[in-house]
Amino acid sequence: MSYAAELLTGLVLFVVAWLGHEVVRHRRALRRIPVRVHVNGTRGKSSVTRLIAAGLRAGDKRVVAKTTGTLARVILPGERELAVFRPLGANVREQIRIVRFAAEQKAEVLVVECMALQPILQWLSERMFVRATHGVITNARPDHLDVMGPGGDDVAKALCGMMPVEAACFTAERERLAILEMAAKDRGSRLAAIGEDEVEAIRDADMEGFVHFEHRENVALALAVCEDLGVPREVALRGMWEGTPDPGALVFHHLDFFGRELVFVNAFAANDPISSQQIWEMCVERFPEHRSVAVFNCRVDRADRSRQLGQALPAWAPPDHVVAVGTGTLFFGRAAAAAGWDVSRVVNIEDRDAREVFERLIELAGERTLIVGLGNIGGLGLDLVRLFRNRARRRPALAPLPDRAAPSAPTPAPAEDL
Incomplete structure (x- = not known):
């Protein structure tokens, strides 16, 4: 050998x-x-x-x-x-x-x-x-x-x-x-x-x-x-x-922003069409007097997901504004148009950072506005959540439940590496 x-x-x-x-x-x-x-x-x-x-x-x-x-x-x-x-x-x-x-x-x-x-x-x-x-x-x-x-x-x-x-x-x-x-x-x-x-x-x-x-x-x-x-x-x-x-997790952030009453809902993690529609319609029903804005965070490496959400959009309770952000928004827009949605009602903010997107959303907001984040939590999604969360009112204490004091929101310890 x-x-x-x-x-x-x-x-x-x-x-x-x-x-x-x-x-x-x-x-x-x-x-x-x-x-x-x-x-x-x-x-x-x-x-x-x-x-x-x-x-x-x-x-x-x-x-x-x-x-x-x-x-x-x-x-x-x-x-x-x-x-x-x-x-x-x-x-x-x-x-x-x-x-x-x-x-x-x-x-x-x-x-x-x-x-x-x-x-x-x-x-x-x-x-x-x-x-x-x-x-x-x-x-x-x-x-x-x-x-x-x-x-x-x-x-x-x-x-x-x-x-x-x-x-x-x-x-x-x-x-x-x-x-x-x-x-x-x-x-x-x-x-x-x-x-x-x-x-x-x-x-x-x-x-x-x-x-x-x-x-x-x-x-x-x-x-x-x-x-x-x-x-x-x-x-x-x-x-x-x-x-x-x-x-x-799905969290409601309430903001008083220079005379505007905003409710931001972090639903980015619910990224399939069924869950997204359920959450969207629950939010619209909960805030019926608010102008409604659906924000779809797209990812070019999740094109199928963008297409699915675009195809499903016409069956939803209609938003007052649809905003497409992130990357690969073209896939979302084409699918929505093919399903019958008027794409002139889609505000495309392709490849912009969270601060630019935040300012554009404020421009679209009325006196009372519901903003729901959908699509993908990764990348821009987390940055947008942080912007709204850091500007939100502190959550009031929950009403006490029978035989139990209301819990306070837990504060996660700083994460260490494993």
């Missing part, structure tokens, strides 16, 4: 041995975490991850959680947050590092948001990295169709890639529930579907305890997981009230 062949053989054997060592090391870390909750879905993954973690924490469980939504964060048992360090960008392999970190923290429960989009990577994330005892699929709606499409059913099938084996799985999906049931049966898992009765059981008083707008489906889903893990409903709900919301 030549020297080169011996070197190659030795290198291959070294790589195989190293990979085997890494697999054994990772499985050992998994065994040290008795409960592992893997959260997937189109909308609400980050919020549900935080809700479940907060509810379990209130039940005296030692919980480590990791979100990959607006800003990737690891939430420690004491609720201190660490930023996830990504020198080479997001990669599903970081779940290995999170599992080891949770084991080092002696976590009883790890609640982790699925970060994969490619169907094969969703399967890999579950079967190789997390191996959940409890799976969660929040919903299955048309989004990321370039990766998981082309249709809504294909999205549901892609999400089922992380269906755990011989475990429990919870979902609030209804329209494509049959696809999830088929996947659960194939994996030998128990599927618990949250229906209308469970959602209607969430009272108005239950929702008033949150310092941000939360969806009843998310709360019902998180409560079901917590109850399955032995935490009483009222205890879990109280913990959820006191939890820190995700940076992309």
